[in-house]
Amino acid sequence: MSELRPVFYVSDGTGITAETIGHSLLTQFAGMRFQTDRLSFVDDGEKARDAADRIRRTGERMGARPIVVSSCVDPALSALIAESGALMLDVFAPFIEPLERELGEQRQSRVGQAHGLVDFDTYHRRINAMNFALTHDDGMAVNYDEADVILVAVSRAGKTPTCVYLALHYGIRAANYPLTDGDLETDRLPARLRPYRRKLFALTIDPERLHQIRQERRPNSGYAKMETCKREVAAAEAMFQVERLPTLSTTNKSIEEISSKVLSTLGLQREMY
Amino acid sequence: MSELRPVFYVSDGTGITAETIGHSLLTQFAGMRFQTDRLSFVDDGEKARDAADRIRRTGERMGARPIVVSSCVDPALSALIAESGALMLDVFAPFIEPLERELGEQRQSRVGQAHGLVDFDTYHRRINAMNFALTHDDGMAVNYDEADVILVAVSRAGKTPTCVYLALHYGIRAANYPLTDGDLETDRLPARLRPYRRKLFALTIDPERLHQIRQERRPNSGYAKMETCKREVAAAEAMFQVERLPTLSTTNKSIEEISSKVLSTLGLQREMY
Numbered sequence: 395m396s397e398l399r400p401v402f403y404v405s406d407g408t409g410i411t412a413e414t415i416g417h418s419l420l421t422q423f424a425g426m427r428f429q430t431d432r433l434s435f436v437d438d439g440e441k442a443r444d445a446a447d448r449i450r451r452t453g454e455r456m457g458a459r460p461i462v463v464s465s466c467v468d469p470a471l472s473a474l475i476a477e478s479g480a481l482m483l484d485v486f487a488p489f490i491e492p493l494e495r496e497l498g499e500q501r502q503s504r505v506g507q508a509h510g511l512v513d514f515d516t517y518h519r520r521i522n523a524m525n526f527a528l529t530h531d532d533g534m535a536v537n538y539d540e541a542d543v544i545l546v547a548v549s550r551a552g553k554t555p556t557c558v559y560l561a562l563h564y565g566i567r568a569a570n571y572p573l574t575d576g577d578l579e580t581d582r583l584p585a586r587l588r589p590y591r592r593k594l595f596a597l598t599i600d601p602e603r604l605h606q607i608r609q610e611r612r613p614n615s616g617y618a619k620m621e622t623c624k625r626e627v628a629a630a631e632a633m634f635q636v637e638r639l640p641t642l643s644t645t646n647k648s649i650e651e652i653s654s655k656v657l658s659t660l661g662l663q664r665e666m667y
Numbered sequence: 668m669s670e671l672r673p674v675f676y677v678s679d680g681t682g683i684t685a686e687t688i689g690h691s692l693l694t695q696f697a698g699m700r701f702q703t704d705r706l707s708f709v710d711d712g713e714k715a716r717d718a719a720d721r722i723r724r725t726g727e728r729m730g731a732r733p734i735v736v737s738s739c740v741d742p743a744l745s746a747l748i749a750e751s752g753a754l755m756l757d758v759f760a761p762f763i764e765p766l767e768r769e770l771g772e773q774r775q776s777r778v779g780q781a782h783g784l785v786d787f788d789t790y791h792r793r794i795n796a797m798n799f800a801l802t803h804d805d806g807m808a809v810n811y812d813e814a815d816v817i818l819v820a821v822s823r824a825g826k827t828p829t830c831v832y833l834a835l836h837y838g839i840r841a842a843n844y845p846l847t848d849g850d851l852e853t854d855r856l857p858a859r860l861r862p863y864r865r866k867l868f869a870l871t872i873d874p875e876r877l878h879q880i881r882q883e884r885r886p887n888s889g890y891a892k893m894e895t896c897k898r899e900v901a902a903a904e905a906m907f908q909v910e911r912l913p914t915l916s917t918t919n920k921s922i923e924e925i926s927s928k929v930l931s932t933l934g935l936q937r938e939m940y
Contacts, residue, residue: 399770408927411691413939418684418738419762422774430938434931461769465691481769488761489692496734496754497672501695513919514879520922521880524828528801555797558831562922606787607794646786648940649793649835654681658707665703666686667921 400452400460401430404445404475406437406467415485416463429456436466442474449478520667523561523568530557530569538590541569543660546587546634547597548573548626549617550607552644552652556597559653564664566657578629581636595656596634600645601627673725673733674703677718677748679710679740688758689736702729709739715747722751793940796834796841803830803842811863814842816933819860819907820870821846821899822890823880825917825925829870832926837937839930851902854909868929869907873918874900 401420403413409432420428431452433445453460460480466472467486476482490501530536538544543560545553549572557568577584587594601623608618616622634641640659644652657664674693676686682705693701704725706718726733733753739745740759749755763774803809811817816833818826822845830841850857860867874896881891889895907914913932917925930937 408923410923410927410939411687414684414687415758415762417939419759419766422740422759422763423766423770423772424775425772426770431936432930432939434927459769461766467695481765483762483765485688485762486692486695489688489756490695492754492756493692493696493734496732497696497699499696499698502697514876517921518880518883521828524831528827554801555794555835558797559835562828562832562835603787607791610791648790650681650683650940654683654707657705663704666683666690666705667923 397458398427398429398456399458400449400456401428402433402445402449402452402460402462402480403430403464404433404436404449404462405465406471407435407465409434409465412463412465412485416483419463419483428461436471436475439471439474442466442471446475446478449475449480453479516667519565520562523565524558526567526569527557527561536569538569538586538593540567541590541593542567542662543595543656544569544571544587544590544593545597545656546571546573546594546639547599548578548604548630550604550611551597551599552647552649553597555649556644556652556656559649560656563653563666564657564662565667566662566664573626573630573633578626578633581629581632583633583637593660594639595660596630596639596641597652598627598631598634598641598643600643603645670731671700671702671729672731673722673729674701675706675718675722675725675733675735675753676703676737677706677709677722677735678738679744680708680738682707682738685736685738685758689756692736692756701734709744709748712744712747715739715744719748719751722748722753726751726753789940792838793835796838797831799840799842800827800830800834809842811842811859811866813840814863814866815840815935816868816929817842817844817860817863817866818870818929819844819846819867819912820872821851821877821903823877823884824870824872825920825922826870828922829917829925829929832922833929836926836939837930837935838940839935839937846899846903846906851899851906854902854905856906856910856912866933867912868933869903869912869914870925871900871904871907871914871916873916876918 403409403416405412436442436445449460462480463483464472465485494500545556547553553570557570560566560568571587604623605620612618642655676682676689678685709715709718722733735753736756737745738758745757767773818829820826826843830843833839833841844860877896878893885891915928
């Protein structure tokens with residue numbers, strides 16, 4: 395077994411940027427084991443010294459040199475953190491100089507900026523999109539006219555988390571259409587969906603996995619039965635094929651990956667929040 | 668007015684890492700204007716050549732050299748994309764060599780890894796946390812015993828998006844407690860919350876902003892009135908102070924920042940998904 399390495403995501407703000415890139419980097423070293431810690435809002439000298447102390451002590455206790463993935467914008471804070479003796483990976487440093495040269499402008503080192511202050515409009519778009527996703531979940535109170543995308547699938551194939559993610563991160567108004575037994579009796583689109591063909595994206599799933607998910611939700615119900623799952627998935631996939639809907643299997647996919655595929659397939663270009 | 672620069676987030680996977688760091692970098696050049704585009708799942712030579720074409724043509728059309736923020740792991744794909752003539756910023760490259768040296772291991776260049784395949788347990792934890800947030804939203808069907816955190820605030824102060832974000836990104840079981848008129852008649856905690864003191868986190872908001880948000884939701888209602896907002900916020904803040912609850916004002920804060928503060932204040936250490 396390989397040694398356990400302490401990793402610290404250190405930031406003057408939320409640390410989301412540091413953690414996102416740090417996590418991506420670490421997954422490329424699959425043979426190693428990491429213990430990760432987040433130190434957010436390290437935005438003055440005292441907090442930076444406290445952070446350095448904690449990092450150094452953790453390294454001593456674990457007998458392994460810590461790795462710091464830092465997004466602190468102020469070089470003075472970075473220098474204090476580096477006194478911990480950790481390997482310092484500054485996620486912005488390598489890109490600032492080439493960008494300054496290319497843009498002919500100096501960067502402004504405002505602290506904690508990326509995920510910090512927001513204007514009312516931005517906040518509102520996200521919240522409205524999220525409220526839309528929550529009130530249009532599983533076809534309860536549906537107004538498909540206002541939807542940017544409508545996810546079509548059998549129950550528990552991944553529609554709700556994908557809708558919420560699209561709303562929260564892209565301000566996309568995403569609605570659900572859960573296929574019912576009645577819908578699955580034919581291989582044609584339900585009449586209610588036909589006017590919205592260009593907004594439709596179909597999700598499917600391995601019947602074994604669906605069975606596993608439904609079983610956790612409603613153990614030993616008819617709904618969770620392997621037989622039911624097989625039948626529903628086969629009927630849904632037949633419909634998606636006949637109607638030529640863009641279709642993605644969610645089995646083993648992350649919510650991020652499903653959401654990205656929906657956006658790129660339907661050509662929805664929104665900035666990520 | 669400064670020129671408009673085309674920026675492309677290019678990735679062999681979802682592009683979330685490239686877009687997260689790219690966005691953080693661009694916010695440090697506040698004087699510039701950028702037009703951003705996402706090119707996800709660029710995972711073979713043909714797609715890389717198509718991407719390079721599109722990038723080059725956009726630059727020509729806009730009369731400005733494009734900037735590419737790339738998280739493609741395969742150097743051959745990066746080389747093809749670089750033929751677009753764009754300024755190439757590879758988000759992994761600067762960190763791989765120091766990490767390889769530190770860890771004594773070569774990175775494995777699996778494509779699209781960070782936000783790609785996931786195991787069942789991980790997926791399930793996220794989904795369960797999200798279902799928890801959705802069913803415990805605004806005190807509907809509440810089981811606070813199972814909650815990791817309970818957000819306390821008046822209606823529309825930011826509880827729901829924060830709960831959903833905490834669930835989706837950290838697998839945190841976050842519940843809501845919306846303060847009612849009855850609760851606000853005293854400055855003591857509602858009896859139902861008292862057993863859970865260590866899980867409580869209070870949100871407050873500028874009354875003007877609350878008025879603006881409620882006004883959009885239920886125009887000209889008593890609920891949205893400036894007077895009501897002022898009274899509710901003052902009463903809630905008095906309670907938070909008397910009860911010494913950790914409190915954050917959500918005015919002008921992003922969902923990410925609110926969520927990060929909740930985690931760091933309550934000492935909740937979870938890895939980000």
